[in-house]
Amino acid sequence: MPKFDTPARIVEQTQLTHGIFLLTVKATAIQDSANPGQFCMLEVKYNNSRDPLLRRPLSIYKTRANGQISFLYKEVGKGTRLLSKRRPGEIVRVLGPLGQGFRLIDDRPQCILVGGGLGIAPLLLLAERIKQSGKLIILIGAGNASEIPTIEDFSGLTRYFHVATEDGSLGQRGMVTDLLAQTLQEITGMAQIYTCGPWPMMKAVYHMARRKNIPCQVSLEATMACGIGLCLGCAVPRSDSHGFLHVCQEGPVFDADQVHWEYNQ
Amino acid sequence: MPKFDTPARIVEQTQLTHGIFLLTVKATAIQDSANPGQFCMLEVKYNNSRDPLLRRPLSIYKTRANGQISFLYKEVGKGTRLLSKRRPGEIVRVLGPLGQGFRLIDDRPQCILVGGGLGIAPLLLLAERIKQSGKLIILIGAGNASEIPTIEDFSGLTRYFHVATEDGSLGQRGMVTDLLAQTLQEITGMAQIYTCGPWPMMKAVYHMARRKNIPCQVSLEATMACGIGLCLGCAVPRSDSHGFLHVCQEGPVFDADQVHWEYNQ
Amino acid sequence: MIHQKNQITKSPDLSINIGPLRLKNPVLLASGTCGYGAELDGLLDLDLLGGIIVKGISIRPRPGNPPPRLVETPCGLLNSIGLENVGIESFLRDKLPWLRNVKTSLIVNILGNSVEEYSEIAKKLDGAEGVKAIEVNISCPNVKAGGIAFGTDPEAAANVTRAVKKTTGLPVIIKLTPNVTDITKVARKVASAGADAISLINTLLGMAIDIKSRRPALANVFGGLSGPAIKPIALRMVWQVVRAVDIPVIGIGGISTPDDALEFLMAGAKAVEIGTATLVRPGTAEDVPAGIRYYMEANSIQNVEDLRLPDQQTLNPVRYPSFPIEGLPMQPL
């Protein structure tokens, strides 16, 4: 799979709600070959400064045929703060598309996407892809409505769309796992779960899936230096206790039963 | 003398010629107490980056009664490049006014200002001050006209105004020391020289002044970390071979005969 | 939340003891980066700090090294000031009076090229009104032993410690150099020799070359590296020394924010010194006690010493409650 490290011009930088941004850049080569669940490494340092040193991994949220890619990201620290200050017309270096994305399983006509907070970022491309072929169920959870400002991107894709927020500001009051429990009671037939969100949420989703014998793919995060398998820094313990998964190269998407969920992040 | 370390809003950032910029910030407290020949330390790092680490010293070029200070600077490296990217409305931290500026000598009605290249930066405020009290002779030299884009700021201040450029693109072809030699032949009576520019130029000016027994003040540069006497990094050897002058605290302006001119920068 | 917290916790206590010396908070200014204090007048309220450690003083004035003395490096600063200072006589006469009016603890950093020089200067400080403690810089070359730094030889370090302790009643802090294979060896020797406390780290030996002029960027060729770049090394050494000795440890190296200071306090440092960060922004240190207090309030920590991480948990981080990975010995790297 080809990867590209290109200077990309910023087309749009929008603050959606407090601390959440949508960044769109022009990077045709990357857009061309991007698959759902893949990510990019974005340079966040400014000009010829060397601090922060490392790039930051962000999932590919959206692509457009004109070579544009969008990232949906949250300002959590130094790097994302600097990135959020960059303006249209400026250049950021982007390396991508990286990693193994979600795998579509032919015999699974019902796909359940479970996203928590900004964990929805890698799920949009996937949802768009599934929509073309099978039944799409989207379940999204967050603390409150402002944490998921791009919910409309998803809601139009399927009529099986449900939201839960902990404070009840949008959709059902509660957790996304409540939605999943309800869904798993209702559905019949072969299904496949795809999930991304905080570790405890994904762990819960995995256990629910396992009880129902539904295969589950998870998109993991790990601190990364290179994003392309050079440093072996992005390790996550394997369930078989034989060493580690490498999130940037073998992931970020894994079959959930490969992952050692007792690992205390 | 009070010093202030204030966040200053950028009012103007203009590229005058290739690589030369005029930056104007609002820093009322500093403007209020600034004297000719003093300088400021400007933060050049972006946002919460820590590289480049140190601030950069720049002479106070102009002040306006409304609290504005201007700096005339050249992009020579990392720090000045980053500074040149900053835009009006943004904030830079400025520490100043710093150091000992030029001293006006009461019994010297004729003042000769000798500036080389951007060495003119600390001389404008001085020229404005002298204009009020005595005869002002301004001599400016540069490689070519584009190195001294703000020459009009000076030319209106006195009719004793001469320029030399090495390529003849402005004024007389030659060096500013040629102009000084001519001037020294013409003038009679008590005089005082003030100079700032490259080390070899200042050295030459000093020697010419000495031969004519005219006192000479020079504005020196040195690599600085703090700008306020904390680190003792900005040393320049003393002419009496007893240790060092400290540019940020005892200078940047010195009587030229205090300086060890054989020091090979 | 804030209301509730106020009901259950008292305002955090930031005061600490360094041996017999009580400091109102654990934030000090590091030697060589705060002049003799007066230079900061109006830019930093010294009264808000735990203490100030003035520029290293020698028995006679020293002119220091020829310039260039400074070069910036990535997130760091190389300096070869050469320990320029006014000498003890001028310090006592010209600098000390101003410092007596500051409401913070004054610590004097001293240096010498022989054990005798260290003793001599410590003796002169012993009776000096206003001086609360001595910090001994042992990174200096031991002229008698061929110029090897006192601090790289555990025996020599212990000798200096004993000599200084003998000549002064003031608390003695020994400041270690990081340019050694095993800093705990020096630390242990210095502690058994009677030091009241240990501070670390001094600068790491480095250099830079100016490729334009094709010569070393510093006239002295080598210089000492300081600033954020060295923080990870400093923190590791502080962690090691805290676990090797029973006397208080003061952490130094690249601290420029309250968060940086908290890392050192969590590693077990009793106090911290702020160096290069003061050069970059003179007011830096002022914000640090406030930031530490804020963190303590937010985390309901009563005493600043309770910030220290428990050794057990952290030396064997229990991140895998039941996690046997075949052949997984912890590695030093």
Added chain:
Amino acid sequence: MIHQKNQITKSPDLSINIGPLRLKNPVLLASGTCGYGAELDGLLDLDLLGGIIVKGISIRPRPGNPPPRLVETPCGLLNSIGLENVGIESFLRDKLPWLRNVKTSLIVNILGNSVEEYSEIAKKLDGAEGVKAIEVNISCPNVKAGGIAFGTDPEAAANVTRAVKKTTGLPVIIKLTPNVTDITKVARKVASAGADAISLINTLLGMAIDIKSRRPALANVFGGLSGPAIKPIALRMVWQVVRAVDIPVIGIGGISTPDDALEFLMAGAKAVEIGTATLVRPGTAEDVPAGIRYYMEANSIQNVEDLRLPDQQTLNPVRYPSFPIEGLPMQPL
């Protein structure tokens, strides 16, 4: 100007010898930061480099340390990968074939926990087609000597060197750890033990604490610091070792631009390795030979080895032709 230059100088020669090994230019990829080469396919043209040094290989596969294994620091990176690698068998079977097709010199970095392990793996590499040299990482813990790194004990370092030299006919490069008081001592021992070349530095031991979770940021507590932050320390050590031994020295540490590389070459390094910079931008190394060539052309330097600064001039920088300052001895700091 350019026209005139072309008339008087030939195109600069960037090729160098590391012992018996000829490299087309002095720019190598550092072990542990370029995987096994194939990961860089399409992002970096390995053919443009002097060589590639693959991830450290041990006798058996190693899983490495638990995560978190990485933390960013100011201008630096702390890692505690724990020397995870596929082991020599899998390397020879799965990785080497791809590497044989690359038109650059392949150097294999090896590691062990005993002298025997080093020998054993060197023997397996001896006949391997495509392998041009061995780089020996001696920062590993010497299990028999209680876990002290081989590289911090000059004797142990010499023992490893002798053992590896005895079992292989390949050129042997010994890679030194910087976590020592006097790196020239180790360098001299290693040189007399028969090393063909020395490379330095490996990472500096450091740590970070996550103040939010209140525990060390790395599961392993300590990690190795690399990146621009360490460049001044690396350059100083290279300068020292170049002047202490007669064998070629390869400089490593924080190199991310041609200018950085030029500093090391001017310090006297025969070649340089690029590590962390490749993680930050995979194409970094490609630009370095080009940048060196450009500098040589602009300064009419014919051979890359002529970049080295003359010792005399620079060790006693003659910046003051006649400049006697009273009591002005050059200081180490």
